[in-house]
Amino acid sequence: MKIRIMTIEDYDQVYHLWKTIHGFGIRSIDDSREGVERFLKRNPTTSVVAEEDGKIVGCILCGHDGRRGCFYHVCVEEAYRKHGIGRQMVAASMRALQSEGINKVSLIAFTQNDIGNAFWNRIGWTKREDLNYYDFTLNEENITVFIE
Template sequence: MTDLRIRAATPDDLDAVLAFWKAAAEGTSISDDRSGVERLVARDPGALLLAERDGELVGTVIAGFDGWRCHLYRLAVRPDQRRQGVGSALLAGAEERFAALGGRRADAMVLNRNELAHHAWHAAGYAPQPQWSRWVKPLAD
């Protein structure tokens, strides 16, 4: 295996990313469609980070920054590549991006039922915040 490469997604990557999420990500979102991901990449070209090994997509994370707080979404690693440093490398890339943008605090959206992810986030230094709950309202079908 060659070294892992972390890079920002381009519009040419979007179909591969959507197919990857169907195979490697737990659950789906109403914004997991081409137009949703196109808007993300157009608005914030550095936000969608990809991990590639031997030219193949093996992981993703969305590292969004709204000017005040840093937000992490869609950390996903191909099942046969898990526990090989892919998620850690993606989070390191996201945190470097946040530091360069002046971000000082990051939060992650993690499904309650995804206990495997809970362990991974904890190992990366993130902790649940029981005093907060996330309230969500879908704005589109």
């Protein structure tokens, strides 16, 4: 298993992986090839993939704004879970953030994502109970589709 920096050349395999993850939310604009390419250009060293024999089996989109890092779209193909791949990808992205002077990283996990929430708890992340999360849609055409 190889954990390496994600490039736009990985997009087709990564997008295919996303479409296999139950409950995964894919946005029509942000998660398009152009949207991911824009994200990777802004954050060229922090997103990673897990690759086994040329096949991408895991991914983290990770970026930062100069102050705090954020994980997006963390996933591992179901058949490859429980082998430490998620932990390795998280560690690689966190090292990349630290090398850029970032001292804190956050993520959003859907409340019904039992597998993901258990993973974050298991590896020592803290669920915040002291704040509310808000967002505002700037482009109504950026539709989210959930994978069933």
